[in-house]
Amino acid sequence: MYKVANRRQLAPSIVLFEVEAPEVAQKVEPGQFVIVRTDEKGERIPLTVMDFDRTKGTITIVVQDVGYSSAIINQMTERSAFLDFIGPLGVPTEIENYGTVVCIGGGLGIAPIYPIARALKEVGNQVVAVLGSRSADLLILEEEMRAVSHEVVIATNDGSAGVQGFVTDGLAYILNQGKTINAVWAIGPVVMMKAVAEFTKPLGIKTIVSMNPVMVDGTGMCGACRVSIGSETKFACVDGPEFDGHLVDFDLAMQRLSYFKDEENRARARLQCNHEGGHH
């Protein structure tokens, strides 16, 4: 069992968990993920590592309630434990000194971008963060991001914080300051990553995105996580999850994320029933 050492509500449906997983914590690097299972009947859920503490032996994950299993996770308390906690999985981020880098996190994507920004800063990059959310109250981890970036630009759709608009508007704002950008990391909803990749492609700026397809085993055994990269099929769990954003087929990725929508709605409905105390 992997005990929850700390739980912190970051936004109405977003919770941060610090989990005791000493062996995973020894090995994990920025950009990698874990697969967790809450109980015997649970699904295997992939989650990116937001932070790790090798001495304390903990891994921090940030979970957004979007469906049945993520809702179950977010109901966990500091007395709960995960049944399974598998990792680190995936290829770590290629951390080197690129010069000036922009780390874009959209919505929940701010959590996985955090350790990447920190590592990039540690090796000497000039790190500019662009944080996007629908509105100010949904913006997570702003303080943490300020601590690991040289500059933070905020973009909210409703203008309740920072510039009004999307993360691409934040990116445009940085370019307008006359900065040369050597590389961009963008993590967030697929539509956002697609927009960033389309924005940077004509400018020739290297852009890395982190794909989050449906996964089962996370070891390259099932092929559920296949993505199309430069018209080649790759398995995101072992070849990624990070890929060159200019080569990713984002439309296919969005289509594949809707694979189990009907079933997900059924599971979700069951959760709501249970909440109301009824069995239908």
Add this chain to the structure above:
Amino acid sequence: MKEKATRHEMPCQDPVIRAHNFDEVALGYSKETAVAEAKRCLQCKKPLCVGSCPVEVLIPQFIKKITEEDFAGAGEVLKEKNSLPAVCGRVCPQESQCESKCVLGIKDEPVAIGRLERFAADYQPAMGKSKVSVPAPTGKRVAIIGAGPAGLTCAGDSAKKGHAVTVFEALHVAGGVLMYGIPQFRLPKEVVQSEIDNLKAMGVEIKVNTVVGKITSVDELMAEGYDAVFLGTGAGLPNFMGIPGENLNGVYSANEFLTRANLMKAYRFPEYATPIKVGKRVAVLGAGNVAMDGARTSLRLGAKEVYIVYRRSRTEMPARVEEVEHAEEEGVKLYLLTNPIKLNGDDRGWVKSMTCLRHELGEPDESGRRSPVPIPGSEFDLDVDTVIVAIGQGPNPLLTKSTPGLELNKRGNIVVDPETMETSKPGVFAGGDIVTGAATVILAMGAGKKAAAAIDKYLKNM
């Protein structure tokens, strides 16, 4: 004089009923039938059957115990050579192994060795746990990577020699394909679990959730003090056809489909949280055991029409004979000499049909099998809403890529000394599907056994 009895059939669930449930299809012999079938065995002095069993089960001896109605004794005899008899009795391709050489088979039908093995093995748990004697520890430590039949066998045999054994498994349960691939209705997971519990009772430590190559590596394990390592990571990399439309929604690899159904118990969704989606018309590409399992699982999940689409003819189908028979009885249809060239999708990105090309058998190829040749202009569309790709698995490179010094062949399988199963890396042994490519449970077990003997020798000479 022995009366001449014909081979005894094993009772099965009615096909119409079983096609809609996940309970075991074959019900096993009763005591009376088992004894009667066992009496057919001639107790040959030089039993040819034994030579065709990869682990050389003492076939006449265990069958003799059944004739004497010493069923527990029969189980003991089985265990001497085979650590997973309840599994092998169910899934071995007996027709091409032990039973293929049975002398009775020359004129008549061979002894039903597999069914008897299953009977004797199943008899044991009912009697309570058999006692395990743990030998004196040798002080040597063996690490086993992968808890499939190869790894588990190597673990059991190494533990019997007194070595301290730890098995590292990537998934959250041990068993390999026995747990994630082969369905409940063919191999109940309780059977596998009880075999694994026996190993644990012998002192084997099993660490699940441990992907070697990520959380640790072979070199690190050796540095930590493991004296020998066995690699039994299987053939877990699904092949795809490489045809247009393969990434459409509704297209699964057999591994994904079966893992959802078996390992994650999606057939009990939403009680179990992992979803699975099966349409009305399912095409399964391929004709091995994996394909049959995909087809029969689809039926049980509610598909109305299920097709096996295979480019060769019936005689070349690699599945166990019994599985093909069972599938057809349950209503699976075979589209032989047919190969898909393209999957077509609807405007939401879901597969809706499959363009196929008919084939005919041409000249024999190097393997001596007549190879399928496409018939020009024979394209036709098959309406389907689910496609399961079951055209084989390659070696998963996760472990081999992270282990420097391992010689691989050009397909990515580990190269070993066939006598000792030792790899090019000293102290590291390998066996099962990762060495041979996708094969059978019993061959993997045979390899695990051979490796355990070699490891023991290696440790003694250290």
